[in-house]
Amino acid sequence: QVTLKESGPVLVKPTETLTLTCTVSGFSLSNSRMGVSWIRQPPGKALEWLAHIFSNGEKSYSTSLKSRLTISKDTSKSQVVLTMTNMDPVDTATFYCARIRERESALDYWGQGTLVTVSS
């Protein structure tokens, strides 16, 4: 079955760079119709789409966060990595990775999410 699992630090300091890894199983990152997105959700707030890597390797980023984000994938390891630079306390959030079914750009499988706190 399809699963996604986020991993990374639970606590980062202000100005540091956050690196999160999404390890997927049950589908291939080289599948021509599947990609992976990263979404975040501050405590008690709405979902915010961050970045997406398509099956062909094309990438897309949130307009407001584009300068701070980098998404990449390692197909052989079934992993998608997101880095976010210059972390700030307002970036405290649960970060989710999700599979995107490209025909409808629908996020059909989600990881459980990982809470990242930014604090000194």
Add this chain to the structure above:
Amino acid sequence: DIQMTQSPSSLSASVGDRVTITCQASEDIRKYLNWYQQKPGKAPKLLINGASNLETGVPSRFSGSGSGTDFTFTISSLQPEDIATYYCQQYDNLPYTFGQGTKLEIK
């Protein structure tokens, strides 16, 4: 970026009620809209794609409609397990964007 505005932001209804949530896009997104359900402490779940297509396994009391800039999500008969926050998401243009969510509570 395309802005998605949901209303209401919160809603209280009784079991058995018909519940409607609206989602308005800041520009024409044709039918490129998905709906998600998020229960407390859980990841979101995809319910509807393409504005009106129910995902496999999703109860038929859920439905969606609309095109262009105005969309509607309906629960025909509210059940206790439907308590959640619901989000719309457009995919007509990158970057994809979500609505701010509608929190549904039982009266």
